[in-house]
Amino acid sequence: METQKQENRAKNKANKARKPEKATKTSKAGAGKKTKLNKKKYEKELFKLQIELCKLQDWVKEKGMRAVVIFEGRDAAGKGGIIKRITQLVSPRVFRLVALPAPSDREKTQLNIQRYIPHLPAAGEIVLFDRSWYNRAGVERVMGFCTDDECDRFIQNCPAFERVLVESGIILLKYWLTVTNEEQQRRFEARIDDPTKRWKLSPMDLESRRRWYAYSRARDEMLDATDTQHAPWYIVDSNDKRRARLNCISHLLSMIPYEALPYTPGKLPKRDHKGRYNDELALANRHFIPEKY
DSSP states (O other), X not given: OHHHHHHHHHHHHHXXXXXXXXXXXSOOTTOOOOOOOOHHHHHHHHHHHHHHHHHHHHHHHHHTOEEEEEXXXXXXXXXXXHHHHHHTXXXXXXXXXXXXXXXXXXXXXXXXXXXXXXXSOOTTEEEEEESOGGGGGTHHHHTTSSOXXXXXXXXXXXXXXXXXXXXXXXXXXXXXXXXXXXXXXXXXXXXXXXXXXXXXXXXXXXXXXXXXXXXXXXXXXXXXXXXXXXXXXXXXXXXXXXXXHHHHHHHHHHHSOOOOOOOXXXXXXXXXXXXXXXXXXXXXXXXXXXXXX
């Protein structure tokens, strides 16, 4: 029994010694693989963060703040999963999701950034971009939808555009989600086998697998040019989806200053009986859906 207690003390001491590292620009390649995060713990921590997102929502509305959050990364990196957890319990009028389709023939003749400008936030809004103007430096470049000159021009001008956003008072956060080659392959194969996920797998996604290193080079060049002091990129290790969601939401909350506003519970008024009638009976002959369950 005493031996067991000594072993437990040693484990606890070792756990306390493992202090989390501060975010740096150093690559995490080669880091030891972490154990899978327990689902119950994950859901508990996620709910805590979602409560904070609700507090942030109230503060943004009250103060008329504006924020833009960009999510970029390879296909199957987990952008949609993080965005879903951010928006799950908040108002879509405050947390607006923008996921634009492929540009129309008319939009192809516009400036690359032009079609994103109408979606920028007004006071009291946080806009989440599921892919953004950075498509020009990623998908469009690798898949040949733009010329090298067009991409180079975008990369050169993008920092100036983002400086205008920041100097106008918009909080700009840019997240790049990274996964390993092996993990992306595993997720693609899961999409092929799962009928509820097949819609996520497009011919473009399949082609991206073949052009893995072309995407890597495009990513590196984009980060080199647009990871600026006024609009830095934040890298999210998304090989573990649960940890990636918690870490990204936690970081987002830390980057937007907010406070919990005082809450006064509303009082339900009594029902007015003026014009009273049997409103349930009035629905008796309407078309109800079959109750199969």
